[in-house]
Each structure stands twice: as C-alpha cells, then as structure tokens.
Amino acid sequence: MSRVLSHDLPRSRWLAVILVALLLGLAFAPFLFPGVKALNVAAKVVVFVVLVASFDLLLGYTGIVSFAHTMFFGIGAYGVAIASSRMGAGWEALAVGVGAALALSFVLSLAIGLFSLRVRAIFFAMITLAVASAFQTLASQLSSFTGGEDGLTFKMPELISPSFEFAEEPFLGASLDGRLLCYYLLFVLAVVLVLALLRIVNSPFGRVLQAIRENEFRAEAIGYRVVVYRTTAAVLSALFATLAGAMLAIWLRYNGPDTSLSFEIMVDILLIVVIGGMGTLYGAAIGATLFVVAQSYLQDLLRMANEAVTGVPWLAAVFTPDRWLLWLGLLFVLSVYHFPTGIVGRLRARALARR
Amino acid sequence: MLETRDLTIRFGGHVAVNAVSCSFASGTLTAIVGPNGAGKTTYFNLISGQLKASAGTVSLNGRDLSGQPPSARTRAGLGRAFQLTNLFPNLSVLENVRLAVQATQEGPHRRGLNLWSIWSDHQGLTARADAILAEVALKAREHDTVASLPHGDQRKLEVALLMALEPQVFMFDEPTAGMNAAEAPVILDLIRKLKQDKRKTILLVEHKMDVVRELADRIIVLHNGQLVADGEPAQVIASPIVQEAYLGVAKA
Amino acid sequence: QPKEIRIAHVYGKTGALEAYGKQTQTGFMMGLDYATGGSMAVNGKKLVVIEKDDQGKPDLGKSLLATAYADDKADLAVGTTGSGVALAMLPVAEEYKKVLIVEPAVAASITGDKWNKYIFRTGRNSSQDAISNAVALDKDGTTIVTLAQDWAFGRDGVKAFKDAVKKAKIGHEEYLPPTTTDFTAGIQRIVDQLKDKPGRKVVWVVWAGATTPFNALADADLQKRFGIEVATGGNILPAMTAYKRFPGMEGATYYYFGLPKNPVNEALVAAHYKAFKAPPDFFTAGGFSAAMAVVTALKKTGGETNTNKLITAMEGMSFDTPKGTMTFRKEDHQAMQSMYHFRIKQDPAFAWGVPELVREIKPEEMAVPVRNKR
Amino acid sequence: MSNFDWKPLALVPVLALLALPLVGSPSTWLTLTVAGLAMGMIIFVIASGLTLVFGLMDVLNFGHGLFIALGAFVASSVLGLMGDWTGSQQLWRNLVAVFPAMLVAMAVAAAVGLAFERFIVRPVYGQHLKQILITMGGMIIGEEFIKMVWGPAQIPLPLPEALRGSLFVGEAAISKYRLLAVAVGLVVFVALAWTLARTKIGLLIRAGVQDREMVESLGYRIGRLFVGVFVAGSALAGLGGVMWGLFQQNLIPQMGAQVNVLIFIVIIIGGLGSTLGALIGALLVGLMVNYVGFVLPVATQFASIALMVAVLMWRPQGVYPVVKV
C-alpha cells in the first residue's frame, strides 16, 4: 500500500479517513447517489482531481504560477472533440485526438517552459494570462475547425455511449448503460494518473522541483540544471492536463471555448489548489471534490435558504439562487482566510500538534 | 588545479574584479583577504559561474569552464558556500543536505532526473546526509525547517551543503561570520580535516586574522578588484598594503 | 395518469446573458398565464415550470437538461438563451426522446444541420433576421457594406443577408473582433471602401453585445461627410439608446412593443406595464411566444405529453403570439413569423430611438431556406 | 537628468512612423494616430490606479476592474440626476455635470477601496497567489452587488451633448470626447508622477514591499500608508471607470473584468512602479490596436499581447522598471 502511494502517506488520521471515504464514494458513486445530476457531478470531480493535481505539480511543487493551464486542458478536450467529429465516433478517433493533443501540448508547454526562464515570476504569470486569453480567442475564431463559440457536439464509441445498455433492469438505482461504463473508464484513468503523479512528485526529480521552488539560485549552485527540471515539470503538467481535458470531452461529448478554456476554470483550479493545500496531491483531490460539489449544489442550497427567509425581503435578495456567485466569491475570500495552508496543511498540523 | 586567467568583471564603469590571474594547487589552503568590497565574493562568483566574466577564463585541471553554467561547474568539482545564507528555507535541514548529496550522484539516479523511483528508497543518500549533519553538529535539528534555525546554525548548514557536494575545490566565504566562539571551532576543525586530504583545494575568504594566520598555507590579497599581494601568510600580513588598507594599523 | 405537466425552462439566469434570460422567463410565465386564462392548467392538469440556470455554459446546459428530463421528469423543455448552449442541448433532447422548444437562441444550425426531430424553435433564426433586413434595404443603385463581429454569429448573419439581397450591391464585408472597443480603424476601413461609390451608400451593422459601434459611427458623422447611411436590425431597449443618434435609420426587427398590432401583444404590453411599469422587451415577447406554443400544443393533444403525440401536434401547428400568428413549418420545425421594417424617430419621451413601423414583413414574403437534413 | 533613458520614449513616434507606409493614406494615418494616442490616454487613466496597486505595492489585484465598473455605474447615476446639464448643448454646462460625476465616482470607489483593503487585501500582502484568489473573490462579490443595485442588464451612459461628435481636419476626424480624455490623462499623469518623484511616498511603499518590518522599525506606519495608497489607486480606477464608461456609453456589470487583462498588459509593458512607463505602455497599446485594426483586423485581438511579449523580449522588466522583480 505504502509503495502504491510512493511512501507519501497522509500523515494524519483524519486525512486518511477523508481520502478513503472519497475514494469509496467516487468508486460507488453511481449506486450511492443515483440520478443524472449526481453522476455528472461525480464525473466532473474525477476530471477535476486530475486537472488540479496536474496543476499542483506546476504550482505547488515547482513554484511556477501559470494561467495557461486551461489551455492544455482545452487542447485535450478539443483533441477528442475535433477528432471525434471529423472521423466519427470510434476508439481510433479517440486515440488520434488524444495523441495529437498530447503532441501539441508538448510543443507549446516546451515553449512556455523555456520562456518562463526569461522573465520573472509575476510577469510570467501575467503573460500566461494573456496567452491563454489569446488562445481562447483563437479557438473561437478558427470556427471551421473548432466550431467557434458554439463548440462541437460529437459522439463517443458505442460502448461508452448512453444508448448502449448492457442490462435491462437498473441495479441499485443505477441504469446499467454506456454512461456507467464511461464513468468507470474515467474513474480508473483518474486513479492511475493521480498515482503516477504521486510517484513523480516523490521521486528524486520531484524533490529537485521543490528545491527549485524554494531557492532556484541555490539549486543551480549545487549542481541542478534548473532549466531542464523546470521545463520537464512544465511539460509533464501540461500533458496530464491534456489528458484531463480529454476525459472531460469524453464525458460531456461536447466541447467549446467556455467549457474547457475559460479563465473561470483557471480561477477555480487555483482556488481548489489553495483550499486543498498547495504542494500536496491529496489536497488537490479533497479540494476538487469539495469545490465541485459546492459549486454544483450551491444554487440548490440557496434556493432552500431563500425559501426559508422569504419573509425578509432584503435577506431573500441576498439568498436568491440568482446571486450564487456572490456566495462563491465569499467562498473564495473565506477559504483564503481560513485555510492559509489548505485543508491538508491544517489536518497535518493538527496531527503534529497531537503527537 | 584551479586556475583563473585575467578574470575580469565590470559593472557599468566599476571594475569589481580586475584581471586576476592566479592558480590554486591541490593540497593547499589559500586565504583571500581584502577590505570590504574588494571583490572577494565577486571573484568566487566568477569562479563558480554565478556571474559571467567580462573577460578571462576559469579552468580546473586544465579544462576550461568559462562558458559553463553554475550547475555544470559544480558537477565538474567546484563547490562553494555563500557569504549570505542561501538555503532552501521551507525544507527540513536533512532534506537540504540530502538534495546536495543527491546532486553528486551518478548512474541511474543521476542528479534527480529519475522520475519513477521513490525518493525515500534511496537510503544511501539519507545515510550520507546524516553523517554530514553529525560532522557539523546539526543532527539534533535535522527535522526542523531551515527557516526556524538560528542564524548561526544556518551558517553551519551552509557549510554542510558544501561538504555534501564533495567537490575538489572548496570555496568558503566567511564561513564563521555570525557564529559564536563555541561554534566556530566546529567549522574550523572541519576545514582543518579537509586540509589533510591532499587532493582537495581550499579557498577561504575570512576577515578574522587569527583564523587566517592559523589555517592558511598562502594568502592572496584583493584590493579594488586587483590582486595586490600573494605569498606566505606571515610575509603578506606584514606587507604595508595589508597593514594599511586592510588592518587599518597605520591610522591607529 | 399524472396530474401535472412538467415543463423545464433552461435559461441563462445568471452569467453574461442574465438580462436576456430573465426577460425570456418573465415572458414565458406571462404567456402561460395568458394562454391558460390564468388557470395555469391544461385539461385539468397543472403546469409546473422547473427553472434551470445554465449560467450561459454549454456543458452545464447539457447536464441540466438531462437532469430535467431524467431526474425531474420534465415532459418537455424550453430554452435557452445562448446559441452555444442551445446547440449543446440538442442531442440531449434526442437522447431522452423529449421535445425541446428553442427560444431565443438564433443560430441557424439549430434548425439547420444540428437539428433533430425533437427540436422546435419559436425564436427567429439568423436567416429570418438577415432576410427581413435585406427586404428593408434592398433597392437598386445601393451599395452596402456589412459590419459584423468576426465569429459564427456575425458571419452567419452576413451570409444570410447576402443571399437575400437581390438588387443592391454588397461592396465589402467588414469583420471586426467581437470584443472591439475602439472602432476608429474599422470605420476608417469602411469609409475607404465606400466613400467614392456612386448612389446610395449604406453600412449594415449586425452586432451583439454591450459595446456596439453605433456611437462611434455617429461620432464619425458619415452621413454628412460622405453621404453614408447606417442601418441595422432591432435590439433590446438599452441598446437602442444609441439609435437615437440616427433619426431616419431603417432596418428590420424581430420585435418592438409598439410595432405589432394584435390582441395578444396588447395583453402582453398591458400585463408587463402592470407588473413592471415598463414595456416588454425583445426577449419577453419570445418567452411569451414559446409559452403560447406549449399551451397550444398541449391543448391539441388534450393534455397528453407523449412525445410522439406532441411532435405530431406541433408540426405545422399555428399559434397566436405577440407577433401575430406563427407556424412551425413541417420541414425544420422553425416558427415562421412576421418581422417589422422600421424607421427610427427621435422622441424625447423615450430614452431610446423609437422604431416606427414602415411595414410588417409577412412570413410568406421571406424565403427562409430549409437547411436541415431529414 | 543627463542619463535619462530615451529609448522607450522614442518607441511611440517610431511605431507611428513605421505604421505610415503600412497605412498608406496620410489623412487616414493621421486619424488613426490621433485616435490611438487619445485612446492610449483613456487606457492610461484606467490603468493609472493599477500602477500604484500592482506596480508599487505589488498587489496582484484582480479586483481592480471592480473599481472601474463601480466608477462607471456611479457616474451613470450621478449623470442621470443631472439630465438638464448633460442635455445642454453648451460645453461648460456638460463639464459641470461630468466633474461632480467624476468626484462622486472617485469617492465611492475610494470608500469601497478602503473596505476592500481592510477585508480582502490586508491578510495577503506579499502573497501573490492568495492575492489573485482573494481579489477575484472580492471582484465576484462586487460584481454581484453592482447587479443588485443597478440590475444585471446593460445600462446606457450617453455622452453629454457637446462632447459628442468629432472635429474634422481635412479628411481626418478626431472625436471630441477623446480630446477631453487627453486632458484628464495629462492631469492624472502629472499629479501621479509629481507625487511619486517629489515625496517619500513612493520610496516608502517600495521599501515596505521588500521588507515591511524594517520600514516599521524605521518608524513609519506602513499599514496606514498602504491603506492610503490602495484607496488612491481605487479612486483613480473610479475615475478611469467614468472615462471608460463615457467612452463605451454602455455599461455592463462585467465591464471591469473585461479591461483587466488590458490594464495588466499596460503596466507590464511600462515596468512595475513607473508612471511614465505606464503612460508609454498605454500609448503604444492604443496606437498598436488602431494600426493593426486598420491593416489586419483579425489580428487586433493579439496585437497588444504581441506587443507585450516583444517589449519583454527587449526589456524583461518592462520599459521603465522602478520596482525590480
């Protein structure tokens, strides 16, 4: 077990409990939480865990602040989308799409990684912000290719399409169809990818990344060629993000600029990393789950709150589901206030204090 | 043998190191002295590659290193510690040293380019790091983060990192500055021990003359970026330029 | 037999299109109320509206529509505001084999190549917009330059417009980035294209979004300097403030509350004034029409919500709306409807330029192409 | 100042001259150039607050756009109350309406800035990442409040009568409003540059960003100073909002977010902490957008980004970095 986790154990009993609950929850989500919406949320969680973990490799472990991460996410999603809509539904289309996307991401991330050495951190962050917005514009402008603003709707191979039913009767409230298979495909992929990332950050390479994050100058002085490590990290993280993007497209059978490229997603990723705890992949998993679930059910919650306070007009105005963004904003502010070291940081500090 | 030839750097109009040619044989400890701002640290920076020379060359055992980045020079055998403490502040003491040990590794685990093995599996690295920490008397604090160390201990760790690199050339930049009289001997003993290994070359920048007197086989003096004296310790210390510009004896 | 009929209304309740979405919802509820004579029931079955906020996000729209059909057991759905979202929703209707009435998304492909048999649209499509504008402007000896945003919506619109123009000459098509804020360069390019042309010179603008080129066009004083006129279609009221600076400007619109003369519109305007002390806007009328379509269809099936029955009832169905009678044509389920050729008048009583009716362009006058594959 | 670095300043005329052959007609070129420079001034005004907040204080304030939007919306309310004055054909009456609108907008933005500094920014000085998140949160909250007060729909903000239309010089046209913008921009520039160069404030802030404890040990209440500067930055953003709103003549709650990237680009081109740099950055962006918009409209959206990347290739710290990163 410890080896599977690359000897990077939770180091807090609570954290371990939460992680196990999370894993089981996701593994049996279709049966535990029946319904289309719940399954959609679970799938989104799965995708975001991979996406955020890949970003954490860059931000938390290497200390590179980049806003261009959604670009790679988008490339992955567009790869699947474009290939599937041009070549028709099929596994070959998936393979071609993912392959092409990985190749493109590789080239772009290499360029960006090298460029990051030329300018200093905040400038680099702002440049990637601009580049990402340019890429989004480009994606909507090349409409003959990408479907423009409207995006692309496409089909998946029969086996993982909703129309494929392998049993008539629902089992434990979940209908046994391609959608279910698709979910498990994503789930298994996510587990494998996260374990791989865990391995990478706990390898000698991963440690050098942390050293670079801490003090790039000294890392170079003790003999590590910073360019090489930094660029490798940038490329790896981009490739994992690309895969997450592909997973998203496979699930949604749709992709468009707002779905995978928007700045909003980038901010969500950042927030998740911070809520969860930077520089811990477990944090990415917990943060992603919390955030995606909160985001998905915030409006429902507010609706209930709103009904509870209908008597007080100004309260009702604040608690209307239409103003859910207000609450999301508050969530941003409060989580920065209350989780300076993230949930994982908190839990681990508690475990330490107890010892 | 480490050799610099006409090593020069200009910052705008200011020539911080001016055509310094000097060679350092293995088995000797050379002290570099000179007033503040004489160019001692800059000279180190030029040798180890932190600064790019405006002119001149650096070579180790006949191999020209002038165009190389700092990391390559370190791997070629040039190790240095810094005057102003320069560590990985949020990693533990042990990890700091372990990273330096790892940087020297060859083979499959070469310099951490290995993405797929698990770090803690490399027991050898940990053992070696532990040994070094014991040498500098820091073992008790190995699990603390560097940021919480008192200044003096950070200076010791600075030296520990250099030891971990096992270079051929050791460059110490005021290793005992800010270290109290009880602690300084630990470091000085280490340096003494290093001296016994005749394959090593040691460069030491130090303002404490008693230390210099005791340890140095040879002293070179930098003044305004220029090499102004070179020779036996006693003889150099007695020279008028050192007495006046550095020790300030003439004034008193 | 269930006692209620569940209708999902998916729209951009929040997000960039919040204002549009809310107009649709208001109109939709007013329409249901009007169509059922205030009972909110058809054949004794209560109409239950389930609101879903797609936030203008296609992926969310998709999953919400699926949730509505599957988890909330909606019998049919109406929506949505953004074209991209609507396009992403189309396959969901097919997957769940339930009717989706698209309103007010305009993209031609919704009833074009992305169409499936569960899709109906009460809103106008971009061809109808473009063709009606062409009908309003198409005269011999006129040179027209189009000015549009450089994205699918703009290019679609211009293409449909070009196809519909028979007599006038299209001098040049100018496309600017959708987010343009400084129009100096674009206007300069248009002037260079147009200033030496003989005859009547017109810039036809098709522009969506908050920052429109109208003020910049007015500032450049094209009419006085080069004899260049500006023309465009309709828009929501706040956007038509800019029209005030173009008295006499002509074009064709989908809806303006003062234009149609019929009892349904009168009822809408009256109800809206009563509720909000303001006239209904562009998208309110659309929501109202969609409600009329829903209730008319349900009445036809006798309250049955079986999808095939609904589709059979709706194909070719005519229904009353604030814009007069609309008809879902059989081929692509697009509602054929009147458009309004207008001329702008300055009226100090209104904050916006007031469109005066030149004439109603009847559905039969517009050869709206059928673009779907059946 | 004998060793003043002229090169970046020369960039502006050089760009203009390079564009001449590409544009062709001199009158078109004149129109584009004048419009571009004036546009640059407007951009400078909206970015000026950010030179303080991001440039000097090193706060990556993604909520800066909020103050811009707020300024614009407040101005629309104030101008709405002064219909008689804005509707007048006389310039002076129009200006009498615009100035209080600016003042009220600045005051409201400043007040909100005060709260923003206290509750949003203060806990995260020196931590870029958290600044990004928390200010994004602040921005979202602020935007929602704007929607609650002014409604989610776009609202028109018509220009006062006498500021509409253009002045014509031969075939070239210059809109009147842009001339006003140039005047406002110059006033802001001189005031900012003077304050920062002639008082210790600029120094103290730069020092405070590097080592807050040391500045306090020297006896300065850096906390208060930071509040003051943040508030000033917000007020400038409010002013920028009025200018931007009147330029667009149409306000949407999201307008702040829309200019965020643009103003960050300007500050980065200029170099952190530099007022002159920001001005040059803004002018370059204004010109570039107009020239590219004329020569190759599809590329307009990429023009300012390309410009930024090119400038950073030449000077990785921006043209006049005062604060080094």
Add this chain to the structure above:
Amino acid sequence: MNLLELQGVHTHIGAYHILHGVDLVVPQGQVTMLLGRNGAGKSTTLRTIMGLWHASKGRVALAGQDITAAATPQIAALGVAYVPENMGIFADLTVKENMLLAARAAKRAEQMDAARLQWIFKMFPAVEKFWNHPAGKLSGGQKQMLAVARAIVEPRQLLIVDEPSKGLAPAIIDNMIDAFAELKAQGVTILLVEQNLNFAKRLGDTVAVMDNGCVVHAGSMADFAADTALQQSLLGLAI
C-alpha cells in the same frame, strides 16, 4: 537610571516557546553587550523589544514607559534605532534612498544633515562611494556598513544592533568601535548583540549573557572580561 528594562519576558513564535522569562536592563548612556551561544535567543530578545514579536508574558519598558504591546513604529518613534540580524537593506533602493528613509526629518536627500553624513562617510567610505547605486549590489560588508550607517543617520536615544561586526574587515571594525564610542559620548544608549568577544570587551560597559531563552549572567564588562572561567562556562570558549 535604566533606559530599557525587560522583566520576565516570554516570547512565543507560533507554537514554539523561545524566551523563557528574560530579565535585562540597559543603563542609560552606557553600552550593553548581549552575548550567548547560537540559538540562545538574543535576536529574539531584540525583536521583542522592537515589537516585531510581542511578549506573551512579562514587561518591556523604555524610559519608564511600558512598550510591551506597542507597535513597532511607535517604539521607533520613541527614539529607538534598530539594525536587524539580516541587516534589512532595501535592495532595490539606492544607498541614498536607504539613508533617506532612515532620516525621518528629511523629505528629500538634500535635507539630510550634511555634517552628520560627512561623519558617516568618513567611517564607512563605501556608503559615500556607492551613494547612487542600488543597495542590493553592495558586498556583504558594505551592506553591513550601510545598515549601521542607516541607524545613525539621525540622533536617537537608543541604538540596538544585532551583530554589527559581522563580515567587516578589521579596519572597518575599528571605525565602528570609534563610532559607537563617539555616539556614547553624545549620550546615546547602545545595546549590541555580538559574537566577537574582542569587540565586546573593547566597547562594553555592562554585559548580559543568554542561554536557552534566559539571561543567565549580568554584570559589568570589566568583571566579565577578567573572569575567563566564567566566559568559558557561559560561552563555551575553548581558549
């Protein structure tokens, strides 16, 4: 009269308990040396005096006024100048700007006390030489000179310096000792943390030795200097 008094001061940094009841007096007009091993808590004591960390228990008083809970700027405004262990140089600012910030009375560089500047330049030539250069580019020793120069650019009643001689060439150390002596002659009270025992002996009037977060010895410098056994037991000196 004691200018500065610490009574039973406890300081915590996060979860760590660093000072365990420090008692320290700094007599008016004298030079007090604070000695101790690495990690004894000397720097922490100075930071606590400056209000950079606050005592969780105990009392700090300056000229009879309780400053235990006072904010750093307030303490500085009472006439305390402080040079921290890391020197606190503003690397991006020029030497001139660094000095100007320390001169609270001056709005612009020209308004700084010229005579006093000349005095400083004489002791620390590097400050004058690099007047218009970014301070970050100075050598280690030059930074140290700047840090001390900055603390004395205007007259203050109490001067607190953490390891002033660190990294300085012998000639400059002499200058610095002269400078402190001169300041003392002007009536300035001085509290120094110092590792260099020679330096301490030459300058100090009274001495306090810390170990493990407590003051374990306090007395006159003359007595301490004479008693090598005491030095050895407190500081662990090998000689």
